[in-house]
Amino acid sequence: NYLDRYLVTLSARTDGSSKFAPKNRYGFFPSVSAGWNISKEKFWNCSEIDMKIRASMGMTGNQGGIGSYAWQPLANGGYNYLGESGIALMTQGNENLKWEKASQYNFGIDMSFFDGRLTAVADIYRKDTKDLLYNKPISATSGFTNQICNIGAMRNDGLELTLGSELSSGDFIWKGGFNISFVRNRLTELIEKELLKYKEKEEKGE
Numbered sequence: 001n002y003l004d005r006y007l008v009t010l011s012a013r014t015d016g017s018s019k020f021a022p023k024n025r026y027g028f029f030p031s032v033s034a035g036w037n038i039s040k041e042k043f044w045n046c047s048e049i050d051m052k053i054r055a056s057m058g059m060t061g062n063q064g065g066i067g068s069y070a071w072q073p074l075a076n077g078g079y080n081y082l083g084e085s086g087i088a089l090m091t092q093g094n095e096n097l098k099w100e101k102a103s104q105y106n107f108g109i110d111m112s113f114f115d116g117r118l119t120a121v122a123d124i125y126r127k128d129t130k131d132l133l134y135n136k137p138i139s140a141t142s143g144f145t146n147q148i149c150n151i152g153a154m155r156n157d158g159l160e161l162t163l164g165s166e167l168s169s170g171d172f173i174w175k176g177g178f179n180i181s182f183v184r185n186r187l188t189e190l191i192e193k194e195l196l197k198y199k200e201k202e203e204k205g206e
Contacts, residue, residue, distance in 0.1 A: 133150060
């Protein structure tokens with residue numbers, strides 16, 4: 001924070017999960033945000049209005065929706081045969097599993113009027129998620145009908161507007177608020193890319 005005008009926040013984190021193979025176990029997720037209190041500048045000549053512009057971008061990781069040690073083939077007991085104890089594979093595993101990653105970009109404006117009695121906030125954002133953790137159908141001739149994979153991508157675009165007010169008259173205080181948001185979700189990629197990779201390998205004889 002410099003002179004209460006220029007604001008910057010930086011963060012970085014590394015997460016590890018045993019749901020993924022050692023080569024993909026750790027994910028790095030940075031973020032940065034910046035703000036500018038325009039109303040603190042000398043050229044701002046409207047004392048009844050405060051205004052701040054802010055922007056941010058960052059990345060988060062997701063490991064939800066899959067079981068522990070999902071990258072390994074897992075077996076269960078109780079599958080006895082001819083009076084002998086037996087075990088059977090229950091999941092196929094996938095050594096190439098990795099973190100599902102989401103990158104988000106946000107731009108916002110905060111404004112207040114009449115010494116804070118009326119406030120307005122506007123935010124617009126875009127969130128791109130890739131390497132979705134998905135239970136992909138596979139040929140039953142493998143002995144399984146699906147396999148956990150990283151396939152697909154999503155895009156979320158949104159706009160959010162918030163208005164607030166606080167009016168007082170003697171011992172009476174009235175507070176009000178209004179919020180409206182618009183969100184558009186699109187699945188931009190699913191299995192098609194994986195099929196294209198398979199066809200390319202097939203053509204090359206791999």
